[in-house]
Amino acid sequence: MTQSVLTRPPVPADPPPTPAARGRRRRGQGVAYLFLSPWIIGAALLTIGPMVASLYLSFTDYDLFEAPTWIGVDNYVTMFTGDERFWHAAWTTTEYVLVSVPLKLGLALAVAMLLNRARKGVGLYRSAFYAPSLLGASVSVALAWRAMFSTDGTVDRVLSSVGLDLGGWVDQPQYALLTLVALAVWQFGAPMVIFLAGLKQVPRELYEAAAIDGAGPGRRFLSVTLPMLSPVILFNLVLETIHAFQAFTGAFVVSSGRGGPSDSTLLYPLYLYQRGFTDFRMGYASAMAWVLLVVVAVLTALVFRSARRWVFYAGENR
Structure with missing residues (x-):
């Protein structure tokens, strides 16, 4: 044979x-x-065409009215060595990302877990929580947000009624950035829906087996929910981080396009806009855009590389 x-x-x-x-x-x-x-x-x-054009313009002196003049890497040298507002905008944006993204994802996961249970009217609640994600990027909502957090606004009155006289948040450098963070966290509907879809895919048998072994709610969350949701967490983390680095509308409207008070809300995209369309230094703004692209790409690559240690997939042996 x-x-x-x-x-x-x-x-x-x-x-x-x-x-x-x-x-x-x-x-x-x-x-x-x-x-x-x-x-x-x-x-x-x-x-592709605009990206190639902006890469070329980043090496030129271009003011939107005259032909661009080739200056090599002068824009990048000036950016890193002679522009203090560039570094201030970069640090402010880093603070914004580090605070807003974890808070937004944490709130989205918490609400998704509450809405994952079958109960009367749950569809209405899901729609209500998702609605801010559709409206949050609009100028009208940003204007309303500015009015709420201004001096003698809704938030100021509510806090004053309980003895916290903080004044208008948008008028104080120590609180102005928190206004933008609150606006970003309020738009947690999109990651919430994605978390909810991931929770629906977690097998109930895993929770039952953990309960039989004596695991309480906290242990089941840490040992079952989080590992099974880790691919969804990775997806939301990458997506929301990229969105946070691109935040512009809220900062522009809340600060009236100036990034104030005292540049406390000067996010990187807002400073890029000022350089390009207020100072008419489009070549410099193009260089800033490519620096932002490289930074976001590197951070995304680092997140994906770290995912090998904390992201788990069904059927994977570790």
């Missing part, structure tokens, strides 16, 4: 495709590219 297996003739390879089959394949590829052509043209004209 062994000899017969060893002497079995090789299986003949599939015959090469006929000219008619190759023609049908090419026609099928042509149809696919035809349907993809709007996306390809849009990506080339609206994404």
Whole structure:
């Protein structure tokens, strides 16, 4: 039997495709590219083209009115060695990201766990909690937010009624950035929905087995919920970090486009806007944009690299 297996003739390879089959394949590829052509043209004209142009402009002195003048890496040298507001904006943005992203994800996970239980009217609650994510980036909401946190605004009156006379948050450097953080955390609906979808995929048998072993609610959360949700946490962490580094509308509206008071709300995208469209230094603004792109790309790569230690997938042995 062994000899017969060893002497079995090789299986003949599939015959090469006929000219008619190759023609049908090419026609099928042509149809696919035809349907993809709007996306390809849009990506080339609206994404790849502007990115290449901005990379070129980052090495020029360009004021939007005259032809760009090549200056090499002068914009980058000035940015890192002679622009104190650049470093201030970078640090302010770092503080904003480090505070807003964990708070937003923590609140989203907590609400998702509450809404994961079957109860009457749960669909209405899910819609209500998701609604701020649809409205939060609008200028009208940012204007309302500024009015709420201004002197003698709603928040000031409520805090004064309980003996906390803090004044208007948007008018004080030590509290102004917290206004933007609160606006970002209020928009927790999108990551909440993603967490909710992940919770639906956690097998109930794992919770039952943990309960039989004597694990309480806290232990079940740490040993079952978090490991099973770790891929979803990774997705939300990367997405919300990128969004936080791009925050602009709230900072622009709340500070009237100045980043005040005392540059306390001068986020990086707002300073980039000031350089490009207020100071008309579009070359410098392009250089700032590419620095932001590189920083976000590096941070995203580091998060994915660290995911090997804390992200678990079903059926994976560690």
